[in-house]
Amino acid sequence: MTAPALPRPDFNEYPLWSPNYQSREGTPIDLWLWHTEEGDIGDPNAADDLARNDLDNASSQVSYHYTASQAPDGGVTVCDVVDTDMASWSVLSANDRSIDFCIAGSTVNWTRTQWLANSKVIDVGCYLSVLDCLKYSTLLFQGAPRVIAPDPNNTDLYHSDPPGISDHKYVTEYLGDGTHSDMGPNFPWDYVTERTAYWWTALTAKATPDPPATGGTVTTPPVTTPTTPPAPFVYPSDHDLAVQTWEQLFGPQAQGWSHLFGMTADGTRGKYLVEAIADLHAAAFPTATANVPAAILHAQRMLTPARAVQK
Incomplete structure (x- = not known):
């Protein structure tokens, strides 16, 4: 049995650690949130510049777990800014419960066309969100990642409690803290949902057996499914x-x-x-x-x- 190499989108990743973080104090991680920068528009090195020139400054009082950007040639850069085991300073009272991913050089004012022109960095964000869901099972809803997108008919409305993958505006509108509105009304949530499902399937696929070394056929032993008694009901703590x-x-x-x-x-x-x-x-x-x-x-x-x- 050979485990295939895990699929991965093409991107460059390196650490630029920020001093702006805190302990989660045992709080379960149940939100993975997208952010815009609202600055560095058009900067081909926006992820590096945001992490190196702003988030590394203790006086800024701001950080994210990741900054990412897409260059004009389509190359994607990801900077690791805060360890996901710690809380970044991104979303006020939701810091302890969230992982935060900022697309540097982006704005809530982008059209859908502009967002999709940056689809490669969005795809990398979806991939990283799935990796974090695999690491922190408290992010999963019924055993899989769930994208909590705003209501398509009213982007001020969200209809689901955590856990899930959403954006900064979810904290503003649904959790009732702050005033931020990113990712804006034109962020392509359908594409995010599609790519998140793709990476979840790709990263959880089972390994397949190697073919016989000298030819012949593979004999598969019968599979016996053990009978497992139902787990007893457990009341909440x-x-x-x-x-x-x-x-x-x-x-x-x-x-x-x-x-x-x-x-x-x-x-x-x-x-x-x-x-x-x-x-x-x-x-x-x-x-x-x-x-x-x-x-x-x-x-x-x-x-x-x-x-x-x-x-």
Whole structure:
């Protein structure tokens, strides 16, 4: 049995380490995120220049795990900037849970045609995302990579919780942190989905037997599939149960559930579960809601989580 050489797109990769990183503190990695640079447009050495001239500066307070760019001749360069076992400084409160890949020299203003003119660097990003999915199983959804693209009819909407492969705007719109909008409205998510599936299949293909050294036929022994009893049901840990209950009550990052229940009157966050129930009660029993505002205020005071100060 000979294991074939693993397929790989053509690109040049080398390290240019940044001092801007932190420990993940045990946080599972469940997001792989694409980024634009919004600078160095047209620079044939954009990946190297971004890593060497900006991300290596501690005062910049910014980093990614990878920078990558495509030169006019089609050659792709990838700079390893932060070890994926550590958190880069890319997406605010989502740093600890994400791996971040920046296409240097790119902008959210590119058209689909411009993005596809850089399809080789996108393909390399898809390949690296699959390698990271193989390394960190917490990135997988039902045993395979999943691309979480924005809604094609409204690119401000995303419809899936992690784990998955998405972009910086997912953190802004779905997780409710920050203001960034990359990768922009014209990023070719269909191509990303296609190439991610291609590299997953290519990198997980099984080895095939060598042909007989002196001719003849290969005799394949019968395959016996052992009977495995079903695994017992495992309840979530206390921590996981607390997180799940917390997010059901208050939404991700305690920002409510704007895409389910709408925003609060002051527009600062989505509504909590208790506020949505109060809205339903008011709609069903309009004459019996005199004390509902006071009840909501009391529930908010009792249930609203204390907010930790984030770095």
